[in-house]
Amino acid sequence: MEAQMEKEYLKGGEFLIAEQTSAEVFTPEDFSDEQKMIGETSREFIDNEVRPNLEAMENHAWEVARELIKKGGELGLLGATIPEEYGGLGLDQTTGVVIAEMMGRAGGFGTTFGAQTSIGLLPILYFGSEELKHQWIPKIVSGEVVTAYCLSEAGSGSDALGAKCTAKLTEDGQHYVLNGEKMWISNGGFADVYIVFAKVDGEKEKFSAFVVERSENCRPGAEEHKMGIKSSSTTPLILSDAKIPVTNLIGNVGDGAKIAFNILNVGRFKLGASTTGGAKLAIHESVRYANERHQFNKPISSFGAIKHKLAEMAIRTWVAESITYRTVGMIDALIGDGADQARKMQSIEEYAVESSINKVACSEALDYVTDEMVQIYGGYGYSADYPAEKAYRDSRINRIYEGTNEINRMLIPGQLLKRAMKGKIGLLQAAKALQDEILNPQMAFDEDTGLLAAETKLAQNAKKIALMVLGTAAQKYMQSLQDQQEVLLNCADIIMDAYQMESAILRAKKSAERQGEEAAGRLVDIAAVFCNDAIQRIEMKARNTLAAIAEGDEGRMLLVALKRFTKNNSPINTIAARRRIAEVMISANTYTF
CATH class of the missing domain: 1.20.140.10 (Butyryl-CoA Dehydrogenase, subunit A, domain 3)
Structure with missing residues (x-):
């Protein structure tokens, strides 16, 4: 697989140092007829079945939620990406994302649906034994069984491995007995089965995942009084000598972190x-x-x-x-x-x-x-x-x-550096080439005069800025970079804006290539305005970060490079562009893009 990836695919994180063409990116305009049909089916289900019942579910009518889950199962929405052998439709991840987008219209029920189809199901699918898969997945994707995912605890939210919940093997080696309390469990109040993370013998390196059925010893606590998503159930889960067969272990002892973070x-x-x-x-x-x-x-x-x-x-x-x-x-x-x-x-x-x-x-x-x-x-x-x-x-x-x-912001630069150190992406080589470019700047003569040419150059420079700031921070702090959270957060913001800039440009260009520039005019406006504003955000974040991590001649040299990279020789009238964008929607009386 590694050889195939290197030959054919842009690797994860490689967008920062590689270029893609508009033909190489997937956009909503590339949906197949099947994906469009499933999206429309999902939308009709949400608008006609779910949204009229949101008030009932906000009043904790969980029998309504269960019935809607079953209806979703009957439509195939719960198991769209699940293999047919387990009762699903075996469709691609894009189709699952199309359905997820429509579920964003469903208020708290979207959380209910997500727990049922994603975090409460996929640990079994990707890591469970064949016995567990055949036992539970068909029932979950049909809506017969409601599932929930139980990772967080009162004292361990982002620090998942700080969990106190324990699992002990019985003397005969046939069962695990779980004790502890989980918090903020979506679907907690009416789930039939729970994916529970616990430490075997209380040991961190034995953090593991289990399938636990609801019982007197595995029961939800009171409903949380929440700010929002009130139409979803959120409760603690109380485990008091909950006894389960050893076959309910998902994967192996110690696989809990791998399962949790991948899911x-x-x-x-x-x-x-x-x-x-x-x-x-x-x-x-x-x-x-x-x-x-x-x-x-x-x-x-x-x-x-x-x-x-x-x-x-x-x-x-x-x-x-x-x-x-x-x-x-x-x-x-x-x-x-x-x-x-x-x-x-x-x-x-x-x-x-x-x-x-x-x-x-x-x-x-x-x-x-x-x-x-x-x-x-x-x-x-x-x-x-x-x-x-x-x-x-x-x-x-x-x-x-x-x-x-x-946490996700800190993961973005952290994962990029980790992949670079393992040689999975050529970040170090790109950083060296960028350093040479900064030390020996060359006169640039922009030859590209095509659609969004100035924005394309800004997006390329945004990626250079991300590489420059992240590389400087890594050189300064080395192994202690993980403790420099403010620096990591700023690096993440720059990287995110760079990814968004490039994605917007490529999609707008793709639409213009298909429809013509005039027909895609408002999409070009959107990409241009976003890039105009993003490069300004990037300049501020980078300037503040470089001031904190680079001093003297190095700092001055990097700030000169930053000024060069953020120079926008073709500023646009963003007021007029925004008015054009708004007027399209005002005329249509809806979101139209």
Whole structure:
């Protein structure tokens, strides 16, 4: 597989040092007819079946949630990416992401669905024995059994290996007995089976995963009183001498960390999709309200301030969608046809950096969108009688679960350096070449005069800046870089913006190649405005970080290079571009991109 990857595929994290063409990236415009059909089926299910029942589920009518899970199973939505031998449809990861995007319209039920189809199922699929797979997966994908994922504890959220929950083997070697308490369990109140992480004999190196059925000794606690996603169940799980057969161990003793962190990668790129779906719905509602609401005898959508908000909401959402499908497209390309579960897991793990980027960038895009949605609604935005208030509360959790955004930000540069040190990507060689370029700058004559040429150059320079800042930090701190959290967070922000810039440009170019530049004009506007603003964010982050890590002649030299890399010789009229973007939606009375 390694040889095949090196020959045919852009490796995980390699976007930072390699170039791709528009033809090489997957975009929503590349959906197959089957993917479009499944997306429409999912949307109809959400809009016609789920959303009318959200209020009932907010009042803890979990029998409604169970019935909706079963309906999702009947439609094939629960098992879309699960092999047919276990009751699924055997479709690609992109199809699963299409479904996840639509689930972003479903409020708290999207969390219920995600626990059922992702974190509460995939540990068994990717790491469980054939006995466990055949015993549980068909029941989960049909909706007969509801599942939940139990990793966090009161004292171990981001520090998963700090868990206190224990598992002890009985003297006859036939059972494990689990004790402890898990926290913040999605589906906890009505799940039938739980994926529980515990330390065998209380030893950290024996952190393991188990399938535990609900019983008197494995029972949920009281429902949490949450800020948002109230239509999903969230409870503690209390384990009191819960006895399970040894065959309920997932994988081997000590595999718990590997299982937990790999499964979270799946959750992260799917979370990017669901937050994008939520953002599209929020924009739709915002545009409609802005057209209907009149002040000073005019619809508020006619005011420049509102147009700016709507346009920026659309820009961030469209770019979030672009990185989501670019990432899953790479995963599917690497998986290929006929891959077994081990190969699928390897392929998903390969793009852990991109998955973390998706999780952070997309969840923060949704938070921006819902915050501006409240502002557009004004006083009504603060009222629970209008959709903005609920969207605002529901969005906030996305920056916390599947690994907090802070943890994911630190993973991005950390994983890149780890892959570089192992020789999986040529980051060190690229850093050396960049150092030579900084020391011996050459006169540049831009020959590219094509569509988004200036933005393409900025995106290439953004990647150089990311490499420059990360390389300087690594040289200065070496093994202690992991303790420099502020530096890592800034590096991550630069890397994320670089990935988003390039993804937006490639998607806009691809659309222009297919439709013509005039037809793709608003998408070109979106990419151009995003790049214009992103390079300014990058310049600020890089300047502040370099001031903290480089001094004297080195610092001055790097700041000169930064000034050169962030120079924008072709600034655009972002006010006019944003107005054009907004007016498309205002005219259509919905999000249209």
